[in-house]
Amino acid sequence: PSPLNExxxxxxxxxxxxxxxxxxxxxxxxxxxxxxxxxxKFYLExxxxxxxxxxxxxxxxxxxxxxxxxxxxxxYPKAWIVKSKIWSNPEFPVEEDSTLxxxxxxx
Numbered sequence: 001p002s003p004l005n006e007x008x009x010x011x012x013x014x015x016x017x018x019x020x021x022x023x024x025x026x027x028x029x030x031x032x033x034x035x036x037x038x039x040x041k042f043y044l045e046x047x048x049x050x051x052x053x054x055x056x057x058x059x060x061x062x063x064x065x066x067x068x069x070x071x072x073x074x075x076y077p078k079a080w081i082v083k084s085k086i087w088s089n090p091e092f093p094v095e096e097d098s099t100l101x102x103x104x105x106x107x
Contacts, residue, residue, distance in 0.1 A: 003089050010086035011064035012043065012054040015076050024051035031055065034074060040067065041090050057086035 015031055018024050028044050031053060035042075045052045055071070058064035064081045071079040 005087050005089040005091070007085040008059075008088045010084060011058040011061055011081050012056050012084040012086060013058075013064055013068045013071055013079050014082045015053045015055065015071065015079050017050045017052045019049050019051070021051050024053055028053045031076075035071075038067075038070065041087075054082065054084065057088075057090045059086070059088075 016024070016027055018027070024044055028042055032042050035055070040056050043054045045054060056064060056067055058067065061081065068079050068081055
């Protein structure tokens with residue numbers, strides 16, 4: 001059996017924030033392609049009125065910083081680290097990417 005997967009305090013790298021769901025959805029899809037070689041999960045979170053494209057489930061700021069540097073080097077110079085609820089044991093390989101909007105604040 002796999003270890004428990006629960007929401008814990010951690011960090012994610014945010015790529016962008018937009019009020020336009022369509023833009024956010026497209027940006028997330030592009031990023032998933034762009035980082036297909038990186039074992040990381042992408043999330044589309046809604047924090048009214050913004051849709052935020054975020055990636056990763058990092059338990060330490062240092063882990064998040066390493067990924068942020070990679071993300072910046074691949075065309076997201078403004079990517080930044082946010083404190084977030086993260087999954088303690090995200091599944092890999094990532095299942096078919098869900099179109100659901102992930103709002104950990106409301107779970």
